[in-house]
Amino acid sequence: MIKPFLFLLVCLAGPGALRAQPTPKKPLDHTVYDQWQSVGRQRISNNGKYVLFEVKPQQGDGTLYLKTVAGRALRQVSRGDSALFTADAKFAVFAIKPRYQDVRQAKIKKKKPDQMPKDSLGVFALGPGQLTKYADVKSFRLAEEASVLAFLASKPAVKDSLKKAPADTVKKITDRLLQTNKEGAQLTVLNLLTGRRRTFGAVTDYQVSKPGNKVAFAVAAPKGNKDPEIKSGLFVYDLAANSVRQVSAGKGVYKNLAFDDAGQQLAFTAEKHPEKALVKPFSLYYSDFRGDSARLVLGPGGAGLKKGWSPSGFGKVLFSDNGEKLFFGTAADPIPQDTTLVDFETAKLDVWNYKDDYLQPMQLKTLKKDLQRNYLAVAYPRQGNKFVQLEDEYLRDSFTAEKNNAEYVLAVTDTAKRVSMQWEGTTLKQAYLVSTRTGERIAINPKAAKSRFQLSPLGRYVVWYDYASKNWFSFAVATRKTTNLTAKTGVAMADEENDSPDDAQPYGIAAWAKDDAALLVHDRYDLWKIDPKTGAATNFTGGLGRRGKLIFRYRMAAEKQKFVEPKEDLMLLVQDETTKQWGYYKKNLASAGAPQRLALGPYGYSPLMQAKNADVYIYTKANVAQPADLYASRDFQHETKLSSINAQQKDYNWFTAELTHWTTPKGYAATGVLYKPENFDPAKKYPMVVYFYEKLSDGLYKYTAPAPTPSRLDIALFASNGYLVFTPDISYTIGEPGPSAVEFVNSGVEALKKNAWVDGAHVGIQGQSWGGYQVAYLITQTNMYAAAWAGAPVVNMTSAYGGIRWESGMSRQFQYEHTQSRIGGTLWEKPEAYIRNSPLFALPKVQTPVVIMSNDADGAVPWYQGIEMFTDLRRLGKPVWLLQYNGEAHNLVKRENRKDISIRELQFFDHYLKGAPAPVWLEKGVPAVEKGRNWGLEASTK
Incomplete structure (x- = not known):
């Protein structure tokens, strides 16, 4: 029975008081990461009726979903990957990955690559809903315009024609095919509409024509081959005639197989030299299938080639759209290696020379690329063996128009201007138009300048942004006239908020109209429609962006053509600069009216993917509380939700996000998030961690899943576990990067501390890379932080200035003089600024416990910077720890290391901001003799 006093309380509380109370939501922990999902690869069929998308956990097996655009489920395939629709929208083709656990076990057993679990191939017929699978597939290719599939199997299968043969005959032939697999694999060509299938053994490379009428493939017959059906050479299978012809005979290496758009011409490079030859230059071959064999277009030492040059096996072979031109690469023959040299008696060194175009570390980083470097040339196979060399050592970077029938290619060079990259970070460039008919070179800018060039889709104009004048220009190919396109717009075309000692970056070109009639250019808020011939410009968005502080951006869907049709509706991605909300507006290219608002709200949107032949779009939409699920819509007013990921989120204490504003001591208006x-109670006090990197407030509506961190703060994990997380935006004063962080970060913290629910005595800071530097600087300027975590920090700008960014091989000088570090001068010009902004020289002031992550394979920040900080603070008797992940980069790559640092980071802040027991690694460390056996993660007993 209920006691009288309790009964009275129940009555006063109301009739619902005895109902079961909801179970409190759990805080996120380190065991939840793997199950969190994201929508991966997504495609919409050309007719806009079907959608496919992949849902992948952070670790484990993903699932491929096939649905109608209205959301009706057709099929889901475990581990489906790399999926595509056929052009006629009748089939979906995809790889099926091995089970994660099978791959894991194979790695544990240290199996060789050829013994690892293999992919399968899936073909799903969208009409009847039938799924067909093929085992052990290495790769597949789908015809761009037809339902023709070709795939290479790791283990060759028996040909269809042999299925009814006696068992012993099948076994003998199967054994023979397996023998060919030592140098090739089995190619299957399948017409998905008719079911006709052909298989070919010992194939090393293959290509499918765009209309799917032909498949070219190279065969390498193994040693001891006695099968008359397997011959080394290059073959073409004609699907309509169901016939095979050999277009090139003999052993060798066949590469760069290329059809023209109609599938009526084939070109390729090949070398057929003896195996022991020291130099093996390639030749270029061509076939129009009228003769028995492909003919030689250009071989080593051919007419018109430089002495010692040949067609390159590394250059891409490509026909022009009309099939008249054949682009390919040429290169100097490689220097033969001296086989008389003995390795252990040969000097090994790098020679640095002040006259080198590039520093030796840069040369070593690009060594593979440089060994494969080739120079664009063009041949006219229907005009005999005529060819024109377009590039050379001076002019080595060129670009063809989207419609590459154009007479000219655009070539850009920085030859003799490369040394200054060491301190400028970029080079001055000159641009030329090069005739594909004669090789004539027309200079666009007679004097090298800092510029960014591009060629219009039809090749009628060269357009570039000039950093000196801060304007866009055009060069008309027909008239050779240069026109300033943006001088009369009256607005800046480059970053209005630039706070680096470098030229402001342009907002960029959005798209071209058909026939090169106009181009769309971004300013800070709006788009401008500009005639490249005359420079006549109109504000395409009618100034709505600047008036309403709406940032309009247009990105053409990859599935569409490379230009905008004259009366096409453009879907404009928009962000409200004040509220940070995102959405889409629509405007027709030919319209003179204002853009039409379709959606704008508290969400973040991905770029749209549009059906090629229908006005149907798919996209992801998310905010802090809503995962990035996939949607389909025609107008954004009516949308279909196609995925539903992370249902488990409802069981966990999640988090909210809000903009916060304050005024800095110098009077700057500041913003942060x-x-x-989720269970925030204003009557309680909360510890707070401050995380920063330049400006982060645009991500207010970004969905952030809990994940083992590569270096950053896991906002979801910390907020779920009872922390406030604050991300202030920082604007910089040139020459004062450290004081700028103090101005914005500290003032933002002080503003928030005025709230009773902020535990001002328990505030921590965390930053990585540039943020790590600022953490190191901030703790030398104030003791207001109870704990700090600095990932890959620079603490000594004087020593870092002359270092190397090993991931690129570049000198770090440009970073300090022109870009992120923002000093604005050399070390000898502004030594006081380097010292004043270097935390190292003020380390005696530090009172804050700090953990440093500094990895020994960091390619961006020299890891000795972390060592300098650690050893100096250690000498000063300050509480400091250094985490050095072996063989790891600037940001952690290996998932096991990401999980480890996530655990340590939460332990560290829990100890100093919540009073939790210190783990062993904080209290006692982990001696080298215990490395790999003891990680020190358990609570210390002292």
Whole structure:
């Protein structure tokens, strides 16, 4: 029975008081990461009726979903990957990955690559809903315009024609095919509409024509081959005639197989030299299938080639759209290796020379690329063996128009201007038009300048942004006239908020109209429609962007053509600069009216993917509380939700996000984002961690899943576990990167501390790379932080200035003089600024416990910077720890290391901001003799 006093309380509380109370939501922990999902690869069929998308956990097996655009489920395939629709929207083709656990076990057993679990191939017929699978597939290719599929199997299968043969005969032939697999594999060509299938053994490379009428493939017959059906050479299978012809005979290496758009011409490079030859130059071959064999277009030492040059096996072979031109690469023959040299008696060194175009570390980083470097040339196979060399050592970077029938290619060079990259970070460039008919070179800018060039889709104009004048220009090929396109717009075309000692970056070109009639150019807010011939410009968005602080951007869907049709509706991605909300507006290219608002709200949107032949779009939409699910829509007013990921989120204490504003001591208006636990109670006090990197407030509506961090703060994990997380935007004063962080970060923290629910005595800071530097600087300027975590920090700008960014091989000088570090001068010009902004020289002031992550394979920040910080603070008797992940980069790559640092980071802040027991690694460390046996993650007993 209910006691009288309790009964009275129940009555006063109301009739619902005895109902079961909801179970409190769990805080996120380190065991939840793997199950969190994201929508991966997504495609919409050309007719806009079908959608496919992949849902992948962070670790484990994903699932491929096939649905109608209205959301009706057709099929889901475990581990489906790399999926595509056929052009006629009748089939979906995809790889099926091995089970994650099978791959894991194979790695544990240290199996060789050829013994690892293999992919399968899936073909799903969308009409009847039938799924067909093929085992052990290495690769597949789908005809761009037809339902023709070709795939290479790791283990050759028996040909269809042998299925009814006696068992012993089948076995003998199967054994013979397996023998060919030592140098090739089995190619299957399948017409998905008719079911006709052909298989070919010992194939090393293959290509499918765009209309799917032909498949070219190279065969390498193995040693001891006695099968008369397997011959080394290059073959073409004609699907309509169901016939095979050999277009090139003999052993060798066949590469760069290329059809023209109609599938009526084939070109390729090949070398057929003896195996022991020291130099094996390639030749270029061509066939129009009228003769028995492909003919030689150009061989080593051919007419018109430089002495010692040949067609390159590394250059891409490509026909022009009309099939008249054949683009390919040429290169100097490689220097033969001296086989008389003995390795252990040969000096090994790098010679640095001040006259080198590129520093030796840059040369070593690009060594593979440089060994494969080739120079564009063009041949006219229907005009005999005529060819024109377009590039050379001076002019080595060129670009063809989207419609590459154009007479000219655009070539850009920085030859003799490369040394200054060491301190400028970029080079001055000159641009030329090069005639594909004669090789004539027309200079666009007679004097090298800092510019960014591009060729219009039809090749009628060269357009570039000039950093000196801050304007866009055009060069008309027909008239050779240069026109300033943006001088009369009256607005800046480059970053209005640039706070680096470098030229402001342009907002960029959005798209071209058909026939090169106009181009769309972004300013800070709006788009401008500009005639490249005259420079006549109109504000395409009618100034709505600047008036309403709406940032309009247009990105053409990859599935569409490379230009905008004259009366096409453009879907414009928009962000409200004030509220940070995202959405889409629509405007027709020919319209003079204002853009039509379709959607704008508290969400973030992905770029649209549009059906090629229908006005149907798919996209992801998300905010802090709503995962990035996939949607389909025609107008954004009516949308179909296609995926539903992370249902488990409802069981966990999630978080909210809100903009916060304050005024800095110098009077600057400042903005940041404050993340709170979902169960936030204003009557309680919360510890706070401050995380920063340049400006992060545009991500207010970004969905952030809990994940083992490569280096950053896991906002979801910390907020779920009862922390406030604050991400202030920082604007910089040139020459004062450190004081700028103090101005914005500290003032933002002080503003938030005025709230009773902020535990001002327990505030921590975390940053990585540039943020890590600022953490190191901030703790030398104030003791207001109870704990700090600095990932890959620079603490000594004087020593870092002359270092190398090993991931690129570039000198670090440009970074300090022109870009992120923002000093704005050399070390000898502004030594006081380098010292003043270097935390190292103020380390005696530090009172904050700090953990440093500094990895020994960091390619961006020299890891000795972390060592300098650690050893100096250690000498000063300050509480400091250094985490050095072996063989790891600037940001952690290996998932096991990401999980480890996520655990340590939460342990560290829990100890100093919440009073949790210190783990062993904080209290006692992990001696080298215990490495790999003891990680020190358990609570210390002292």
